[in-house]
Amino acid sequence: MRPFAYARASDARDAVERFGPGAMYLGGGTNLVDLMRLGVAEPESLVDVARLPYDAIDGDGDGLRIGSAVRNSDLAAHPVVRERYPMLARAVLSGASGQVRNMATVGGNLLQRTRCPYFQDVSKPCNKRRPASGCPAIEGDHSNLAVLGHSGQCVATHPSDMAVALAALDARVRVTGPDGDRTVPIPGLHRLPGDDPSRDTVLRPGELITGVDLPPPPAGASKYRKVRERASFAFALVSIAAVLEVADGVVRDCRLALGGVAHAPWRAEIAEAELRGVRAGEEEFARAAEAELSRARPLPRNAYKVPLARNLIVRTLQELVT
Numbered sequence: 231m232r233p234f235a236y237a238r239a240s241d242a243r244d245a246v247e248r249f250g251p252g253a254m255y256l257g258g259g260t261n262l263v264d265l266m267r268l269g270v271a272e273p274e275s276l277v278d279v280a281r282l283p284y285d286a287i288d289g290d291g292d293g294l295r296i297g298s299a300v301r302n303s304d305l306a307a308h309p310v311v312r313e314r315y316p317m318l319a320r321a322v323l324s325g326a327s328g329q330v331r332n333m334a335t336v337g338g339n340l341l342q343r344t345r346c347p348y349f350q351d352v353s354k355p356c357n358k359r360r361p362a363s364g365c366p367a368i369e370g371d372h373s374n375l376a377v378l379g380h381s382g383q384c385v386a387t388h389p390s391d392m393a394v395a396l397a398a399l400d401a402r403v404r405v406t407g408p409d410g411d412r413t414v415p416i417p418g419l420h421r422l423p424g425d426d427p428s429r430d431t432v433l434r435p436g437e438l439i440t441g442v443d444l445p446p447p448p449a450g451a452s453k454y455r456k457v458r459e460r461a462s463f464a465f466a467l468v469s470i471a472a473v474l475e476v477a478d479g480v481v482r483d484c485r486l487a488l489g490g491v492a493h494a495p496w497r498a499e500i501a502e503a504e505l506r507g508v509r510a511g512e513e514e515f516a517r518a519a520e521a522e523l524s525r526a527r528p529l530p531r532n533a534y535k536v537p538l539a540r541n542l543i544v545r546t547l548q549e550l551v552t
């Protein structure tokens with residue numbers, strides 16, 4: 231590991247001021263330190279933001295303010311989150327292990343990097359790690375990579391389960407940086423790769439996540455489901471965060487986000503639009519899923535994700551009706 235300077239920020243302003251060239255923020259370190267050990271990340275300095283006073287969850291269900299330094303375990307165990315946003319608690323608990331969740335912060339979870347095997351192997355080219363070096367995944371092992379929204383430059387997937395639930399809940403990220411404060415909607419925080427896969431998000435250099443704002447819980451029933459290779463300790467092959475509101479057998483509102491299929495949590499807007507105002511039945515759910523997945527461009531070894539995502543959408547929606 232390359233030597234680096236370390237400083238613990240006292241407040242947000244101090245953190246932003248300390249963020250010079252070659253700096254990176256450090257949350258729980260469960261992703262960043264691994265990448266430093268592998269030689270994938272080589273910061274000159276780390277600005278520790280895990281002990282900033284953003285470790286509280288405030289609100290009563292009319293809306294919730296979650297600090298960026300809240301640990302994943304504390305978020306999943308919070309009584310208001312469990313009662314009013316069970317989909318979010320379930321998504322967080324489906325990720326990593328108890329030990330990792332005890333360390334991992336909300337800010338770090340949202341900004342964790344792809345698990346594409348070539349990204350993590352510095353002996354291989356990778357456009358995300360080294361721009362214009364190539365993407366060996368396209369001809370190589372892409373079995374767990376993207377089927378939607380990818381480009382000829384990168385087919386990586388975004389790994390966070392929490393982000394998928396937050397995308398379906400229309401959460402917003404609070405950010406402070408050299409140019410001041412702003413909020414960014416979570417559907418839209420993560421970029422699709424396009425011509426520049428080196429940038430994962432729309433955040434600007436030096437911008438610090440200080441928290442996440444959740445709007446009041448949506449009406450209707452909700453669910454997070456994750457398909458993975460093992461029962462625990464595995465990233466999603468495909469996951470879904472679904473909210474469905476049905477009145478008199480007709481879909482009044484629906485929000486769907488998919489994980490494991492794209493470079494970002496994938497908000498299934500086409501399926502949502504197909505479903506609003508139609509009968510809440512298996513045929514309609516299947517038609518909406520097909521419409522969404524007609525945009526998929528699978529590669530030879532990840533084509534299985536398309537029927538998997540379709541079946542996951544239909545089955546989850548059916549469970550939300552019954």
Ligand SMILES: Cc1cc2nc3c(=O)[nH]c(=O)nc-3n(C[C@H](O)[C@H](O)[C@H](O)COP(=O)(O)OP(=O)(O)OC[C@H]3O[C@@H](n4cnc5c(N)ncnc54)[C@H](O)[C@@H]3O)c2cc1C
Nearest residue numbers: 257258259260261262325326335337338339341390391439
């Ligand atoms: C074995 C294992 C299995 C896992 N399985 C899953 C899984 O199934 N699902 C899942 O979702 N996750 C999984 N994870 C990932 C885990 O959830 C992440 O490592 C963790 O959430 C990252 O949080 P952190 O606070 O440790 O971030 P760090 O590692 O400290 O940082 C991650 C990134 O975020 C940046 N950062 C941190 N905080 C801020 C901030 N406030 N503002 C701006 N930038 C910031 C850092 O600079 C860095 O780039 C797994 C991890 C491990 C080790």
Ligand code: SF4
Nearest residue numbers: 346356365384385386
């Ligand atoms: S898919 Fe993206 S992260 Fe993986 S090798 Fe290609 S460019 Fe790198």
